[in-house]
Amino acid sequence: MAATASILADLFILFLAAKVAGAAFARLGQPAVIGELLAGVLIGPHALGLAGTADPALVALFHGDAATAQEATNLVLELLAELGVIVLLFFVGLETRLSDLLGVGRRAVLVGVLGVLAPFAAGYGLMTLRGEAPATALFVAAALVATSTGITARVLRDLGVLHAAESRIILGAAVIDDILAMIILATVSQLGPRGTVDPLDIGLIAAQAVGFTLFVALLGVRAISRFQTHLERLPLANAPLVLALALMLGLATLATRVGLAAIIGAFLAGLVLAQAKERYALEDAALPIYEFLVPFFFVIMGTRVDPALFLDARIIGDALLITVVAVLAKLLGAGAGGLGLGLRSAALIGTGMVPRGEVGLIVASLGLSRGLIAAEFFSVVVVMSILTTLIVPPALTWLSRPRVRRPAPARGERMGGAGRLPEL
Amino acid sequence: MAATASILADLFILFLAAKVAGAAFARLGQPAVIGELLAGVLIGPHALGLAGTADPALVALFHGDAATAQEATNLVLELLAELGVIVLLFFVGLETRLSDLLGVGRRAVLVGVLGVLAPFAAGYGLMTLRGEAPATALFVAAALVATSTGITARVLRDLGVLHAAESRIILGAAVIDDILAMIILATVSQLGPRGTVDPLDIGLIAAQAVGFTLFVALLGVRAISRFQTHLERLPLANAPLVLALALMLGLATLATRVGLAAIIGAFLAGLVLAQAKERYALEDAALPIYEFLVPFFFVIMGTRVDPALFLDARIIGDALLITVVAVLAKLLGAGAGGLGLGLRSAALIGTGMVPRGEVGLIVASLGLSRGLIAAEFFSVVVVMSILTTLIVPPALTWLSRPRVRRPAPARGERMGGAGRLPEL
Numbered sequence: 001m002a003a004t005a006s007i008l009a010d011l012f013i014l015f016l017a018a019k020v021a022g023a024a025f026a027r028l029g030q031p032a033v034i035g036e037l038l039a040g041v042l043i044g045p046h047a048l049g050l051a052g053t054a055d056p057a058l059v060a061l062f063h064g065d066a067a068t069a070q071e072a073t074n075l076v077l078e079l080l081a082e083l084g085v086i087v088l089l090f091f092v093g094l095e096t097r098l099s100d101l102l103g104v105g106r107r108a109v110l111v112g113v114l115g116v117l118a119p120f121a122a123g124y125g126l127m128t129l130r131g132e133a134p135a136t137a138l139f140v141a142a143a144l145v146a147t148s149t150g151i152t153a154r155v156l157r158d159l160g161v162l163h164a165a166e167s168r169i170i171l172g173a174a175v176i177d178d179i180l181a182m183i184i185l186a187t188v189s190q191l192g193p194r195g196t197v198d199p200l201d202i203g204l205i206a207a208q209a210v211g212f213t214l215f216v217a218l219l220g221v222r223a224i225s226r227f228q229t230h231l232e233r234l235p236l237a238n239a240p241l242v243l244a245l246a247l248m249l250g251l252a253t254l255a256t257r258v259g260l261a262a263i264i265g266a267f268l269a270g271l272v273l274a275q276a277k278e279r280y281a282l283e284d285a286a287l288p289i290y291e292f293l294v295p296f297f298f299v300i301m302g303t304r305v306d307p308a309l310f311l312d313a314r315i316i317g318d319a320l321l322i323t324v325v326a327v328l329a330k331l332l333g334a335g336a337g338g339l340g341l342g343l344r345s346a347a348l349i350g351t352g353m354v355p356r357g358e359v360g361l362i363v364a365s366l367g368l369s370r371g372l373i374a375a376e377f378f379s380v381v382v383v384m385s386i387l388t389t390l391i392v393p394p395a396l397t398w399l400s401r402p403r404v405r406r407p408a409p410a411r412g413e414r415m416g417g418a419g420r421l422p423e424l
Numbered sequence: 425m426a427a428t429a430s431i432l433a434d435l436f437i438l439f440l441a442a443k444v445a446g447a448a449f450a451r452l453g454q455p456a457v458i459g460e461l462l463a464g465v466l467i468g469p470h471a472l473g474l475a476g477t478a479d480p481a482l483v484a485l486f487h488g489d490a491a492t493a494q495e496a497t498n499l500v501l502e503l504l505a506e507l508g509v510i511v512l513l514f515f516v517g518l519e520t521r522l523s524d525l526l527g528v529g530r531r532a533v534l535v536g537v538l539g540v541l542a543p544f545a546a547g548y549g550l551m552t553l554r555g556e557a558p559a560t561a562l563f564v565a566a567a568l569v570a571t572s573t574g575i576t577a578r579v580l581r582d583l584g585v586l587h588a589a590e591s592r593i594i595l596g597a598a599v600i601d602d603i604l605a606m607i608i609l610a611t612v613s614q615l616g617p618r619g620t621v622d623p624l625d626i627g628l629i630a631a632q633a634v635g636f637t638l639f640v641a642l643l644g645v646r647a648i649s650r651f652q653t654h655l656e657r658l659p660l661a662n663a664p665l666v667l668a669l670a671l672m673l674g675l676a677t678l679a680t681r682v683g684l685a686a687i688i689g690a691f692l693a694g695l696v697l698a699q700a701k702e703r704y705a706l707e708d709a710a711l712p713i714y715e716f717l718v719p720f721f722f723v724i725m726g727t728r729v730d731p732a733l734f735l736d737a738r739i740i741g742d743a744l745l746i747t748v749v750a751v752l753a754k755l756l757g758a759g760a761g762g763l764g765l766g767l768r769s770a771a772l773i774g775t776g777m778v779p780r781g782e783v784g785l786i787v788a789s790l791g792l793s794r795g796l797i798a799a800e801f802f803s804v805v806v807v808m809s810i811l812t813t814l815i816v817p818p819a820l821t822w823l824s825r826p827r828v829r830r831p832a833p834a835r836g837e838r839m840g841g842a843g844r845l846p847e848l
Contacts, residue, residue, distance in 0.1 A: 003499060004506045005680035011507075012673035019670060023660040032661075062495065071486065072496040075427060079500060082428045083435075236447040237456075238715050245716055246443060249436035256429035288712045291662050292669055 006055040007076055011296075013051045014303075017043050018295035031158045031393045033151065036295050040302015052077060052303040077300050082262060084297030085150045089263040090248045091290055092153040093270020094283055095162050096171055098221055104169045111169055111337030112176025115353045118333025119144040120184065122325050136377070139367035142188045143360045143381045144326045146181030148389065149174040149263070150297060151355040155393045161400055166345050169338060170352035171267075177353065178264050179209045185363055208258040213268065216251060220272030228276040240280035244273050245289075305386055309379055318376070319383035326384050327391070330354050348399045355392045360385040430479040431500055435720075437475045438727075441467050442719035455582045455817040457575065460719050464726015476501060476727040501724050506686060508721030509574045513687040514672045515714050516577040517694020518707055519586050520595055522645055528593045535593055535761030536600025539777045542757025543568040544608065546749050560801070563791035566612045567784045567805045568750045570605030572813065573598040573687070574721060575779040579817045585824055590769050593762060594776040595691075601777065602688050603633045609787055632682040637692065640675060644696030652700040664704035668697050669713075729810055733803055742800070743807035750808050751815070754778050772823045779816045784809040 017039040025035030043050040054069035062069040123141030132140070149171070156167045183206045236242055248269040255265030273282055310316060335350025364381035367373035373381075441463040449459030467474040478493035486493040547565030556564070573595070580591045607630045660666055672693040679689030697706055734740060759774025788805035791797035797805075 004503045005677070005686060007499075007503050008506065008510075008673070008680065008686055009677045012670070012677045015673055016670050019660065019666050023658065026660070058499075061499065062492065065492075068486065068489075068492055072499055075431075075482075075485065075496055076500055076503060079428045079431050082432065086432075234447065236443065236450070238711070241712055242443050242715055246436070246440050249432070249439055253429070253433045253436045256432065262429060262432055285712055287662070288665055288709055289716055291666055292713055 003058045003061040006057045007073070010051040010073075010077070011080070013043060014040070014296060014299045015292075017051075018299035022295065031155050031397060033154045033158065033298050034390070034393050036298035037302040037390065040299040041305045041307060042302075043299075044303030044305065046303075046306035046308065052300075077303070080293075081297045081300040084293045084295065084300075085263050086248065086252050086266040087286075087290055088150055088154060088294045088297060089267040090270040091283070091286065091294075092149075092157065092162070092171065093267040093272075094274050094286070095157070096168065096267075096271055096274060098217065098271055098274065104165060104172050107337065107340070108169050108172025109176055111173035111334045111349055111353065112180065114337045115147065115173060115330055115334030115350075116145050116177055116180040116184070118336075119326055119329035122329035123322075126322070126325055135372050136367075136374075138188050139363065139372050140322075140377060140381070142181075142184050143363040143367070144322070144329070144356070144384070145177075145184055146356065146360060146363070147174055147177045147330070147353045148355045148360075148385075149178070149267075151389050151392060152352045152396070154294075154298070155396045156352070159397060159400055164400075165341065166338070166348045166352070169341075169349055173334065173337070173349070173353060175213060175264065175267070178261055179206075179213065183209060188363070188367075209260050212255065212258045212260060213264070216254075216265075216268045217271060220268065221275055224272050224275045228280075238285070240276070240282060241285040244269070244280075244282055244286065247273065301389075305382075309383055312379075315376060315379045315383065319380045319387070322380050323384045323387045326356065326388055327354055330388075344399070348396070351392060351395050351399060354395075355389045356385045427482045427485040430481045431497070434475040434497075434501070435504070437467060438464070438720060438723045441475075442723035446719065455579050455821060457578045457582065457722050458814070458817050460722035461726040461814065464723035465729045465731060466726075467723075468727030468729065470727075470730035470732065476724075501727070504717075505721045505724040508717045508719065508724075509687050510672065510676050510690040511710075511714055512574055512578060512718045512721060513691040514694040515707070515710065515718075516573075516581065516586070516595065517691040517696075518698050518710070519581070520592065520691075520695055520698060522641065522695055522698065528589060528596050531761065531764070532593050532596025533600055535597035535758045535773055535777065536604065538761045539571065539597060539754055539758030539774075540569050540601055540604040540608070542760075543750055543753035546753035547746075550746070550749055559796050560791075560798075562612050563787065563796050564746075564801060564805070566605075566608050567787040567791070568746070568753070568780070568808070569601075569608055570780065570784060570787070571598055571601045571754070571777045572779045572784075572809075573602070573691075575813050575816055576776045576820070578718075578722070579820050580776070583821060583824055588824075589765065590762070590772045590776070593765075593773055597758065597761070597773070597777060599637060599688065599691070602685055603630075603637065607633060612787070612791075633684050636679065636682045636684060637688070640678075640689075640692045641695060644692065645699055648696050648699045652704075662709070664700070664706060665709045668693070668704075668706055668710065671697065725813075729806075733807055736803075739800060739803045739807065743804045743811070746804050747808045747811045750780065750812055751778055754812075768823070772820070775816060775819050775823060778819075779813045780809045 018036040021035035021039035021042075022032030023035070026032045042048055043052075045052045052073065054066065054073040058073060059066050059069040062072060120141045123144040124137050127137035127140050128134075152170060152174070153162075156162050156170070161167055162171075234243075248266050251265035251269040252262040253265065255268075256262050276282065309319075330353050331347075331350035333350075334353035335346045338346040338349035341349075360381055364373065364378050368375065368378045442460040445459035445463035445466075446456030447459070450456045466472055467476075469476045476497065478490065478497040482497060483490050483493040486496060544565045547568040548561050551561035551564050552558075576594060576598070577586075580586050580594070585591055586595075658667075672690050675689035675693040676686040677689065679692075680686050700706065733743075754777050755771075755774035757774075758777035759770040762770040762773035765773075784805055788797065788802050792799065792802045
């Protein structure tokens with residue numbers, strides 16, 4: 001009880017800080033998500049230490065073992081952050097129409113594939129030029145690959161442009177990107193020091209990932225279209241919302257079982273349920289859960305940042321180099337896939353794919369624990385993840401800002417026509 | 425990532441099982457909460473083992489230490505259950521009008537005090553008669569004291585009778601009960617083997633507890649009445665809901681700091697916000713969070729039950745004796761406080777105060793860890809907590825069932841007049 005009370009206090013501080021900072025940034029005309037991230041940095045264990053540190057009651061629970069108590073605290077916060085990002089991607093899925101996604105399908109595949117290949121090649125090339133071993137070069141390259149859709153999706157949502165063609169391409173490409181990134185992660189995670197893997201395993205993982213996505217998206221949409229009228233007959237209070245939440249948790253879990261990120265399952269759950277959303281007002285129904293849980297993801301991500309890292313000259317030099325490579329490679333690779341839509345749209349798509357966030361951190365921590373990358377490279381990847389995450393919200397806001405001020409169009413008008421971002 | 429994925433799978437199974445069992449029980453005309461509890465027993469680590477057991481990925485996170493991984497799993501689930509019961513009591517507070525509670529104030533105090541004294545005296549007497557040491561007798565007596573408002577509040581809510589006079593007396597008495605129980609818990613937790621405590625500490629804890637409740641309830645209501653019109657001017661999406669959630673987490677945290685249970689703070693937050701609920705439709709706004717989180721409390725409580733305990737003849741004999749004492753003492757003690765309202769109302773109030781739930785478990789586990797009670801007594805208290813929890817929902821349902829079937833009165837009518845349960 002004392003242990004949960006101590007974590008409860010953390011949750012209160014995290015929630016309050018996220019909301020206050022988010023409101024402050026919104027007032028300044030910036031996306032609330034930046035405020036939530038920076039609030040996390042400020043109150044996290046590396047700065048003020050107001051949240052995220054195991055307190056004495058928790059250490060007592062783990063028989064005085066402070067390190068284990070801290071690991072348990074991290075686990076709790078990680079799970080809460082995971083629930084937050086699951087709800088976020090569920091929401092993004094709910095706000096995505098499959099027909100829209102299929103309409104941008106070929107371009108999304110192009111953006112996704114080029115956006116993965118370019119950073120991987122650039123990272124591997126840079127590390128090889130610096131004389132690193134192949135296994136190390138592969139790990140660093142892998143850490144540069146995966147786009148963190150959470151940040152981009154949140155900013156696009158805050159800007160109210162989720163239905164624009166560029167946004168749909170970014171979200172579609174993010175699905176492709178995640179599948180490719182998970183294949184690469186699964187591959188490098190099987191790397192021995194000599195850098196060998198079993199091609200059969202890779203093929204199996206890839207087939208599972210692609211099969212899961214197609215199966216859920218296509219079959220789920222059909223099932224929902226057919227059975228949605230039966231939902232209201234269930235002897236369950238708020239049956240549609242409850243079933244939606246169960247599907248969200250279930251597909252997120254299933255995704256992890258086929259080697260994908262949980263958020264991909266949550267996104268697919270939202271996508272499938274988007275077919276029934278008008279009937280049951282699912283977005284309105286789930287919004288309070290969004291307001292409660294999503295900020296935890298961003299503020300908790302913030303708490304993991306050690307501001308002192310930014311002061312170490314050697315790390316910051318390497319980090320800036322890697323960050324520039326990571327940004328340019330993703331911007332040019334993913335952007336190249338969007339060139340057919342014009343330069344501004346291509347820049348927007350490329351920028352939207354830039355944030356690396358948590359996936360890069362996962363790859364780097366895996367490489368560190370395997371002894372395949374040095375601690376300094378880990379710090380470099382951490383800084384890269386943070387910088388790519390922090391620069392994108394203002395860049396996206398700027399790129400999607402109307403060029404000349406005119407009265408805003410009605411929502412229907414904005415979503416109609418070519419479906420691009422309004423060139424006001 | 426693998427570790428959070430394993431817990432995510434548990435959450436999915438817990439949520440699904442709770443909702444399916446809840447719906448099944450609702451269909452049978454029973455409170456959904458019994459289904460949720462029994463679903464937890466069924467899928468918990470002591471039976472099917474589908475949820476609540478640390479999996480290999482989690483054990484790996486804790487460096488192969490299975491016991492620690494299990495403790496961490498328990499911590500995560502306990503926190504989730506705590507969030508669930510916090511949201512539940514917040515909701516109950518939101519549905520309680522302070523004027524109603526103050527209207528039943530004197531009777532609630534009488535019910536609360538008698539409902540604490542009777543089981544404490546009965547438990548202490550029984551243990552002393554059996555030749556136990558004073559410290560042991562005090563601990564067992566303390567474990568019999570605290571009513572678990574969660575179960576009763578949920579059943580009253582499911583039955584739609586939260587506004588009846590009996591319900592308001594139960595909820596008011598539960599606040600008194602919790603304050604007294606926390607004072608007793610704080611007292612016995614300072615017991616040495618010889619059973620001595622510092623009266624000054626007890627006085628301090630008691631003063632804090634009473635002061636906190638009165639301060640928050642009275643000042644909070646005034647502050648909300650005065651400032652509620654300013655809420656909508658905040659630059660924050662869904663400001664009223666967000667502030668309500670922040671107040672819920674904040675007062676829950678604050679309650680733990682003054683030695684009270686977190687749920688008392690959450691109840692007070694709801695009570696205070698009830699002043700502004702019509703204006704902002706806070707109940708509707710928070711309902712999805714209720715649907716998502718509250719079932720976790722009951723299903724997770726269920727997972728803690730080892731059905732095998734019910735098969736050990738010696739334990740079950742002792743447990744039945746203690747349970748009968750616990751039930752009768754609370755029923756007669758709390759019921760005596762409600763006698764002025766007639767026998768049926770007194771029985772209803774007494775029954776509503778019977779469930780012991782988690783607080784008894786906390787006291788017992790504390791006594792166990794201090795070596796003041798034996799492992800067998802711990803099991804006895806566990807069985808007592810479960811039985812008192814399981815028998816109350818059907819008993820309350822039966823007691824508040826209309827005697828003769830007539831058309832149900834309109835809501836306003838039911839709440840008007842004497843405000844008692846309808847004697848249809």
